[in-house]
Amino acid sequence: MEDEDDDIYAPDEGLGSYNTGVPNAHVNNEETAGHREIGGADEKSEDEEEEEEESDSDIDIITTRHDGGKSVPPPSVLRGNTVKSTPVRITLPADLAISRPPPNISVEAPSLPPAAVSKPGSAYPPFKTSKIEVDAKPIYVPNGKPITEIDMDADFPEDDKPWRKPGSDMTDFFNYGFDEFTWASYCLKQDSLRKEIVDQKKQMEDMQSFLGMPGAPPVQSMTGTSGGVPGSIVPTSGMPDMPPEMQQMMQQMMVQGIDPTQMQMPDFNTMAQMMGGGPVGIVGPSFSQPGQNQQQQQQQQMGYGYTQGNAGGQEIPAEVPEGCKITFAQVLARHGARDPTAAKTVEYRALIQKVHDHSQAYPGRYSFLEDYKYRLGADQLSIFGQQELVNLGISFYERYQTLAKESTPFIRASGQERVVQSAKNFTEGFRDARLADKQASKDDRYPYPIVVIAEGDRSNNTLNHGLCTSFETSRGRDVGWDAQRQWVHQFVPPIRDRINLALRGVDMTDSETIHFMELCPFETVASPTGQVSDFCGLFSKMEWHQFDYYQSLGKYYGFGNGHPLGPTQGVGFTNELIARLTGKPVADHTAVNHTLDESEMTFPLGKTLYADFSHDNDLTTIISALGLYNSTRPLSNRSVQTPRATDGYSASWTVPFASRVYIEKMKCNSHSEELVRVLVNDRVRPLETCGGDLLGRCFLGDFIASLSFARSGGAWDQCFV
Numbered sequence: 001m002e003d004e005d006d007d008i009y010a011p012d013e014g015l016g017s018y019n020t021g022v023p024n025a026h027v028n029n030e031e032t033a034g035h036r037e038i039g040g041a042d043e044k045s046e047d048e049e050e051e052e053e054e055s056d057s058d059i060d061i062i063t064t065r066h067d068g069g070k071s072v073p074p075p076s077v078l079r080g081n082t083v084k085s086t087p088v089r090i091t092l093p094a095d096l097a098i099s100r101p102p103p104n105i106s107v108e109a110p111s112l113p114p115a116a117v118s119k120p121g122s123a124y125p126p127f128k129t130s131k132i133e134v135d136a137k138p139i140y141v142p143n144g145k146p147i148t149e150i151d152m153d154a155d156f157p158e159d160d161k162p163w164r165k166p167g168s169d170m171t172d173f174f175n176y177g178f179d180e181f182t183w184a185s186y187c188l189k190q191d192s193l194r195k196e197i198v199d200q201k202k203q204m205e206d207m208q209s210f211l212g213m214p215g216a217p218p219v220q221s222m223t224g225t226s227g228g229v230p231g232s233i234v235p236t237s238g239m240p241d242m243p244p245e246m247q248q249m250m251q252q253m254m255v256q257g258i259d260p261t262q263m264q265m266p267d268f269n270t271m272a273q274m275m276g277g278g279p280v281g282i283v284g285p286s287f288s289q290p291g292q293n294q295q296q297q298q299q300q301q302m303g304y305g306y307t308q309g310n311a312g313g314q315e316i317p318a319e320v321p322e323g324c325k326i327t328f329a330q331v332l333a334r335h336g337a338r339d340p341t342a343a344k345t346v347e348y349r350a351l352i353q354k355v356h357d358h359s360q361a362y363p364g365r366y367s368f369l370e371d372y373k374y375r376l377g378a379d380q381l382s383i384f385g386q387q388e389l390v391n392l393g394i395s396f397y398e399r400y401q402t403l404a405k406e407s408t409p410f411i412r413a414s415g416q417e418r419v420v421q422s423a424k425n426f427t428e429g430f431r432d433a434r435l436a437d438k439q440a441s442k443d444d445r446y447p448y449p450i451v452v453i454a455e456g457d458r459s460n461n462t463l464n465h466g467l468c469t470s471f472e473t474s475r476g477r478d479v480g481w482d483a484q485r486q487w488v489h490q491f492v493p494p495i496r497d498r499i500n501l502a503l504r505g506v507d508m509t510d511s512e513t514i515h516f517m518e519l520c521p522f523e524t525v526a527s528p529t530g531q532v533s534d535f536c537g538l539f540s541k542m543e544w545h546q547f548d549y550y551q552s553l554g555k556y557y558g559f560g561n562g563h564p565l566g567p568t569q570g571v572g573f574t575n576e577l578i579a580r581l582t583g584k585p586v587a588d589h590t591a592v593n594h595t596l597d598e599s600e601m602t603f604p605l606g607k608t609l610y611a612d613f614s615h616d617n618d619l620t621t622i623i624s625a626l627g628l629y630n631s632t633r634p635l636s637n638r639s640v641q642t643p644r645a646t647d648g649y650s651a652s653w654t655v656p657f658a659s660r661v662y663i664e665k666m667k668c669n670s671h672s673e674e675l676v677r678v679l680v681n682d683r684v685r686p687l688e689t690c691g692g693d694l695l696g697r698c699f700l701g702d703f704i705a706s707l708s709f710a711r712s713g714g715a716w717d718q719c720f721v
Contacts, residue, residue, distance in 0.1 A: 328665035336385030337525035388658035393429025409609035462572035468719035480558020568714035570625030616655035
């Protein structure tokens, strides 16, 4: 789903052909007579020649001076019979002669304009000719509506749409290259922009009202004197509807001598993030992780996002640091690309049937839908998805070759079939890479054993949530959807309306619009080669960013730090990781299966390579329990935040198909204690919670200490209340 907005209004190639309302006049002068030569050829393409032959609106006007001088355009374009420019004398016959001499009747040639003075236009004063009122709202007289609010169906009867008649010229009814579809989209876009501006003005007015509303208590300084000097704070009770977080953030601004009322809204939002308040309109509960010292908490509140080791957010090189040797590697991976779930595939099939039953036309990019047949299955890995895990096995071997050539990883998988199959595909890639390594040990017993942990309600499984009752109930699950719902109301309606204009009669809903977008990735990964689906081209890059953000809201508030119990679901695996890093038995009272973890056969300690396979939601809970995104502020559900603004948090950056988390332990020449580093999809996380250095490394002891949230069981005591 990674993902300029070329098709907001119209494709780029259409920009040069807007109709100006007058015929094209080709005048032979020095500017138009020249041809651009490409490759030495001075020829027109066949398409251009054919277009000239078929065009009925082009008028060629050639003016030639009789004295052989340079051609100049006439003062006006004459239509009808041509009037000659030589004098005409009419003489009456002798038998019709009258007493006075006959008059001479002549038509003089039009005078030629004087030669233009060679001055730039900027040398002359401006003059006004336009009578357009830019603030006016043109009205469609028959019903008194502004033209931007006209409904093509409701306001134009079916027998009153002449532009649809065969042979009609669309430019007689729509200017600047519009048709009824793009005009409707343009109007919706303008309405959306106006609403956004109004909302921003309202937020600013609220803020100004809070700071300077009549009757508000005076600003009090820290010493008790009044005044707005640096070191003062603003009142927190001047506006009851303002969230406490925003009040506190504005107090901090005033303390630093910043006047929020003089800031533009984008600057205000940026400052809000820097002050630790997040952008205006944040939703959901904040979640504070234990394991941070006071200085680290202050850095996070001030919005640094990264510690000194990664100041400014620049990416840390993923290569093993010079002078270091990897001694331990754990991969935690999501299964590969798959078909939709059983429930979703039923909904997708019904949506396609609805389109076929009700759509009156399939214009432009929608034409493929007319013959499209839904053939996706349910739940199983696609060929593309299996290859993703084979590739992961190869890359894991190559990254940790010094360890992998001597030993094989201990492997576990959660019990769903696609997860187990992904683990098997991983072993295929790992073994292929090992066989190709001439330095690898030949003692390679394949297939490698895989410990499969059953999934199900009330099942102890650190790779699949299901035990925490409060989290599994509908009330617990609604947290993520509640966060997404507001964003759906923001970004889906313009997309929905555009689709409904194109596929007339379908009347797609908001949820069906989301399903329509979801068909893009599922159809793409259904192709063995990952050929991009035609569904993807129905939406702009901006809309794909909005869709990805919709998914990010669901993960963050449904399973991550935005859910009060989200990180707790990842505590069990985190405690297993601690055991593997330290070589000590697992200490956990949450989701660990002690029957398995207390056996050397099913949970061996002392191995150098481990590989576990799970689902996207479970990976989200685990990376949250590890504190990898503690510096991410609560996500807004009113505007898109980029991964840079969210400290790298995004659904597409964290848990796409075949996503992987590497936890490395290494020995380095410059340190006596072992170091730990974490990579999420090949990006090094800076490990703020344990004071990570410039290369994203923490000492092993500091890393374990920073996981106090998991070691204490998280909020497991809230699971059964």
